[in-house]
Amino acid sequence: MxxxxxxxxxxxxxxxxxxxxxxxxxxxxxxxxxxxxxxxxxxxxxxxxxxxxxxxxxxxxxxxxxxxxxxxxxxxxxxxxxxxxxxxxxxxxxxxxxxxxxxxxxxxxxxxxxxxxxxxxxxxxxxxxxxxxxxxxxxxxxxxxxxxxxxxxxxxxxxxxxxxxxxxxxxxxxxxxxxxxxxxxxxxxxxxxxxxxxxxxxVRDAAPEGEKVPVFLYDSGTDQPFTAGNQVPPNEIIEFAGGRNIFGGLEERWTQVGWEAVVEGEPEVIIILDYGDKPATDKIEFLKNSPRTSELPAVVNDNFYIMDYNEGISSPRNVDGLEKFGKYLREYEG
The missing domain is CATH 3.40.50.1980 (Nitrogenase molybdenum iron protein domain)
Structure with a gap:
């Protein structure tokens, strides 16, 4: 990557x-x-x-x-x-x-x-x-x-x-x-x-109450994953919908992290950013087959959410992305 x-x-x-x-x-x-x-x-x-x-x-x-x-x-x-x-x-x-x-x-x-x-x-x-x-x-x-x-x-x-x-x-x-x-x-x-x-x-008014669901956004990368820090729209999409970005403490935009940090974050939901270079299905398959990620709670329970590329970059469609992910978390049962 x-x-x-x-x-x-x-x-x-x-x-x-x-x-x-x-x-x-x-x-x-x-x-x-x-x-x-x-x-x-x-x-x-x-x-x-x-x-x-x-x-x-x-x-x-x-x-x-x-x-x-x-x-x-x-x-x-x-x-x-x-x-x-x-x-x-x-x-x-x-x-x-x-x-x-x-x-x-x-x-x-x-x-x-x-x-x-x-x-x-x-x-x-x-x-x-x-x-x-x-x-x-x-x-x-x-x-x-x-x-x-x-x-x-x-x-x-x-x-x-x-x-x-x-x-x-x-x-x-x-x-x-x-x-x-x-x-x-x-x-x-x-x-x-x-x-x-x-x-x-x-969406914020309708967000689930209680403990925030830990969420990992997977952009790409196999040796090391790219993900969203707190300076890009997915961080607030996750937060406003009622979740918690496990890398929301990073003062970064799109950034590279280590798989060890992903494992430590124990994400219960993984957002897959979907774009033309690599289908979301391929990314999910990688997460399921990699020994570093196959035991993550989100992977074990098949809790993957696919986010459109234009809902993740700065765009009027950020609001669409928030509404869709908000609905997903309201229906999420863990």
């Missing part, structure tokens, strides 16, 4: 539920009442105040970036999307119809050449997912090319230039507000965030 980082580490397939309908009705093909024509707005890019001109040819990287734009009714401002193979098919997105209205630009990692060739004026991605020093595409480099950029607030935790820390769901809300200000649709952003918060609170 050290040779090929997992998609969640770089970023960091269940059908969308009907409860998303209230957001979809207002977002897919939404009529924007506010003025989203060209204007300027000063908005933070992580911890750095940046003056933005309203973008007209946005390039978005991965489902989380695209879905944030589509949820705000900003399809007309999106030129195209870059979707690496690990991301589940866009046909499974609640915004599948919006994807069809914009251009598919590639299935590789985000790179500077692609952005320049697309004549983009705005790029949305996360730090260490789309933006990367190693690959030569950073906000600073794009600034010099006069291409605006926006980073997911959740990923700002380890952005070296202007770090900024948010609880993961608050990072999602922050992104929606900031994008709303950049594009002049602040009222729409407030509506979307209010709907998200209401749905999140409903």
């Amino acid at each position: 050290t040779a090929t980082p997992s998609p969640a580490l770089r970023a960091g397939k269940l059908a969308a539920p009907l409860v998303l309908a209230s957001v979809l009705a207002a977002s897919c093909g939404a009529q924007i009442e506010e003025d989203s024509s060209t204007s300027t707005a000063t908005v933070k890019r992580c911890g750095e105040p940046v003056e933005y001109q309203t973008p007209q040819r946005a390039v978005v990287y991965e489902g989380g970036s695209a879905d944030k734009m589509f949820a705000l009714g900003l399809t007309e401002h999106v030129h195209g999307y870059v979707m690496p193979p690990a991301n589940p098919p866009v046909s499974e997105s609640p915004w599948a119809e919006e994807y069809e209205k914009v251009e598919f630009l590639g299935d590789d990692l985000l790179n500077r050449e692609l952005v320049v060739q697309a004549n983009s004026d705005f790029v949305v991605a996360g730090w260490n997912s789309g933006f990367s020093d190693q690959r030569g595409i950073t906000p600073e480099i794009l600034d010099r090319l006069e291409i605006q950029s926006f980073m997911h607030a959740e990923s700002c935790y380890n952005y070296p230039e202007f770090p900024e820390e948010h609880d993961p769901f608050e990072g999602l809300y922050t992104d929606m507000r900031r994008l709303g200000k950049i594009f002049g649709v602040e009222d729409r952003a407030r509506e979307v965030v209010a709907d998200m918060k209401s749905r999140v609170q409903a």
Whole structure:
């Protein structure tokens, strides 16, 4: 796993539920009442105040970036999307119809050449997912090319230039507000965030009482597993649903741990992060057959929960993931 980082580490397939309908009705093909024509707005890019001109040819990287734009009714401002193979098919997105209205630009990692060739004026991605020093595409480099950029607030935790820390769901809300200000649709952003918060609170109110179920999120890795620390959405999905992330004490985003620590955590539920590189069924088979994990309570009792990749990275679909996992824990009998 050290040779090929997992998609969640770089970023960091269940059908969308009907409860998303209230957001979809207002977002897919939404009529924007506010003025989203060209204007300027000063908005933070992580911890750095940046003056933005309203973008007209946005390039978005991965489902989380695209879905944030589509949820705000900003399809007309999106030129195209870059979707690496690990991301589940866009046909499974609640915004599948919006994807069809914009251009598919590639299935590789985000790179500077692609952005320049697309004549983009705005790029949305996360730090260490789309933006990367190693690959030569950073906000600073794009600034010099006069291409605006926006980073997911959740990923700002380890952005070296202007770090900024948010609880993961608050990072999602922050992104929606900031994008709303950049594009002049602040009222729409407030509506979307209010709907998200209401749905999140409903899950928290319904969470099982009593001792929290210990949960391990398994992203990938055989020699050493990658998992979720407390700086990424699955940590709060687990917590808000009524569970306890056995690695919730790690001040990290997506991180590598040892199998010994997993064994010591005695997880009763294992979340499998599902994406295209390796099917969830293969990961479950590995856990069942490995002598290090075959006796874990979750494995013995076959308590596996499959989480869609786009419900685990920063995305409007985090709320869907929370609702689904909340239902799972309410029905969990141990």
